[in-house]
Structures are given as structure tokens and as C-alpha cells.
Amino acid sequence: MTAKPASPHELLPHLFRLEYARMTAVLCRQFGLKHIETAEDIVSETFLKATETWPVNGIPDNPAAWLYTVASNKTKDYLKRLTIFESKVRGVVEKEETQPAEMFEFNNRVIADSQLAMIFAVCNPANSPEAQICLALQILCSFSIEEIADAFLSKKETIKKRLLRARANLREDNFQIRVLEESAIQFRLDTVLRTLYLLFNEGYFSKSGNHLIRKDLCSEAMRLALLLTEHPLTNTTEANALLALMCYQGSRLDAREDQEGQTILFEQQDKSRWSQELITRGNYYLVNACTGQAASKYHLEAGIAYWHTTPTDEGKWQHILQLYNELILVEYSPATALNRTFAYARVYGYEQGIKEAEQLQLEALSDYHALMGYLYATVDTGKAILHYDKAVSLTKSVSEKKTLQREVTRLREQTQ
């Protein structure tokens, strides 16, 4: 067991991140999506009570259970008041979607089901993918608006507006959060997987310099994907492939950044810093993912990420190219096109790779010039420097600028 933190000030932020989203999900399921603000108010009041009482009375033995009890009592009071208001004041008993207070409790099953239901509620196709991610971060991961703005490198006001619109759509949605219906889940599962995929990528490839927030985004995406694999209705081969992909990528999170927060290129990473535990778990989920016939883009990407965890041998880049070939046929994206070209260059030589890259018409992208700089480095140093300079001028990321600049300096020293 880990030692108990000394003061409520240390414990509360941690509990807040963990329990706020769980309790909101459970209560929201109780009240229905229309009343999500009520659920959030009760949870906020519960935490307020904790900040007031714990410093005076000491931290309870089981802080989470304490929070659940207080939230339960507040909910019962709220429902009682609501019933009195409806029957005595308005003289009618409306058919509310809220359930009687007796049926209400926090336990692992209820928490897991509520969170899963909430994932599907949040991933409403009526909202844009960006809005879904913001909403997921706020409602499912208890991120503050400041943290979301930091992760997206956006202004707080922009995020606020985006969330307001997204929450309006959420309240008006007819999604049945109480009972998880198979048809509703099947209908939204693709959207859910895509949102979790983007959430993870937001952390993994984010231009935000805040390393902690980026790591948080990745681990939250993994936590939510794990919830999918733990429920029979959502434990699909695609969900397992997505989680395998996240495990493999996540295994390199620490190794790909140096102490100053600068990106370490894949080939220069200290492989002993890769998390073997996450690689093993990735293997586990990839095996689960390959039980059916389906080969989704998550399967292909997990396959590529798997090969990256293996030592370089003759066949490795052939396999990776093959998978990228299939991936680009499933879905075009500039990133996939560039990564495929890199694999192509590893198999057929950098000069062939340069020819292939020139066909892509991606000259407007910093990543294109970074790739060209890399491919030219051993072929034509002058051209390599030109491309790296172009990449530096095009990228907005400070850490990427530094990484690219380092390569330019290295090449300049070489030519002198």
C-alpha cells in the first residue's frame, strides 16, 4: 500500500480528478442528460464540503466512500425537495425521468456502467470531433477549461464557447443514458473509438509544451478505452486494437522526450526507457483484437506500432510498409502518406524515398520538409539543410523548432 498523503490539500486534487467524473456520471445517469448541471452542482457541493470538513476533522479512513455518502445524501435531499415541489406546490406529479432515491447507490458496477454510458452520451455525432474531445475532457476526465485550452493551444474563450454549444447538444440529445441499449451502442461505437483515438493523439502528438497535461491526455484516453474492453457490449476487436495501439505508443511516452522537454527522435531513443509492461499489455490486446476477421485502421496502426517495438531486422520495414500501404487505402491523411514514404525509403533506399515523397504535393507542411531533410541528409547535405530550414519556418511548435534546428547545426558542422 502507498503511504497516505499528509494533508487534504494534497489528497483533494487527486481525488477530484478521479472521483468528480465518476460521481457526475453516476448522478447524471440518475437524473438524465437534461439535468447534467444538477448532477455537477451536487458533486461540486460534495467536494466543497470535503474542503471545509477535512482540514478540521481530519481525512476520513475511506475518502472516496465519504464522498459517495455525502453525494448520495445530497441527491436524496434534492429528489425529496423536487417531489415536494412537484406535488404540493405545482399540484402535479409529472412523470420525471429521475428514479426513486432508494434505487440509488455507488458501487463498482454502477460506476463502470455509468461511465461507459457517459462516454457514449458525450460522443454525440451532432458535435464536431473537436467538441467531443473537449466535452470528454471536461465531463469524463474532469479537466478544467484552462487545462483544455492549454492542451489545444487555444484561448480559454474559444474552448468555453465550444463547450457551451456542445453541452446544449448534449442536453437536447435523446440518448438513453439509463439503460445501455445494444443498438444505440452499436450505432455510436465508431464515433466513440474515433474520439478516444483523437484524444490520445492530442496528447501524444500535441504541440502543447506542457508535458504533464499531454501525459494526462494519453492516460485518460487509455482509461476510457480500457472501460470499453471491460464491458461485453463494447469489447469488440476494434476496441482491443485501439487499446493495443495506445499501449504501444504509451510505452514510449517517457523515452521520447529529454529533460528539457525536447523531442527525442525514434531512432535516438534509449530503448531501455520503453515501458516493457505496456508493451506486454499491448501484445495482450493485439492478440484479442485478432480473433475476428475485421482489420480496421486501428488494427493496422496497432500492427505498425507493434513492429516499432521489435529490434530492426531485415523484414521489419517490409512489414511496416505493407501495413502503411493498407492503411493509406483505408483512409488518406497527410501524416499517413508521410509515414508510408519513410517506410518506403527504409525498404527501397532514401533516393527512391525522395522520388516517392516529391509526388505527395505536401510542400505546405513542416512535416514534409522535415522528412525530406532527413532523407537528403545522407544524399545531399545542402538540400537537407534547405528542407530543414523550411520545416523550421513552417512549424508552430517551439520544441519541434529546437529539434529541427539541432539537426541543421549538426549538418552544418559536418560540411565544414
Place this chain on the structure above:
Amino acid sequence: MKEFVLIFRNKDGKHDDPTPDMLQERMNWLAGIAARNRLANAGNSLSADSAKTVRPDNIVTDGPFTEIKEFINGYVIVLAMDIDEAVEMAKANPLLKAGGTVEVREVIVRKKQ
């Protein structure tokens, strides 16, 4: 951007039996077009075994082989600015090395009434 169908024909009507290397080359060609975002439709390979030709007067013959020596073994649809660009894409297809041909045909867009 216009759509062009590239139609692949084999030489001699021989059954196409590609080696793994040939398959890899073909896949590289196709994915290379997709990587330029110029693939409208990955198309299909067409079977040489399960093939019949239906003629007037209720005559059905095996395969397309009786009259033409080379047969169509597949097609893809690409996006190109003009037919010259589509021809450039076709020129890179590995089938040509094996003596096959690639026919390039612009897709006619029906005018709306």
C-alpha cells in the same frame, strides 16, 4: 479533378499468378497513388476462372478467351487533372513490365437534366 478508369489487361490470356514480390510491387503502386490522395476507388481484381460471356440467342461461353487473347484482370479509378496525368500514373504500373497493358479512360460525367 477528373476521374479516369485504368483497365489492366494481361498478356496472352495466361492466368495471372503473381509472385509475392510482384504483389508487393503492385500494392506499392496502388498505395503510392492513394498517398497522393488521387485514388477515387481501389477497384477490383477480376477472376479468370469464374468468367462467362453471354451472347445473343441465349449462347453462354466460358470466359472472355475465345475471341481476345488478352483479358481484363482488374481496374482502379484515379483522380487526375487531365488524361496526360492519368497516363503518367499508368506508366508506373508494374504490370507493363510483364507485358500487360493499361487502358486509360476518362469517366463521362452525366449532365444533370
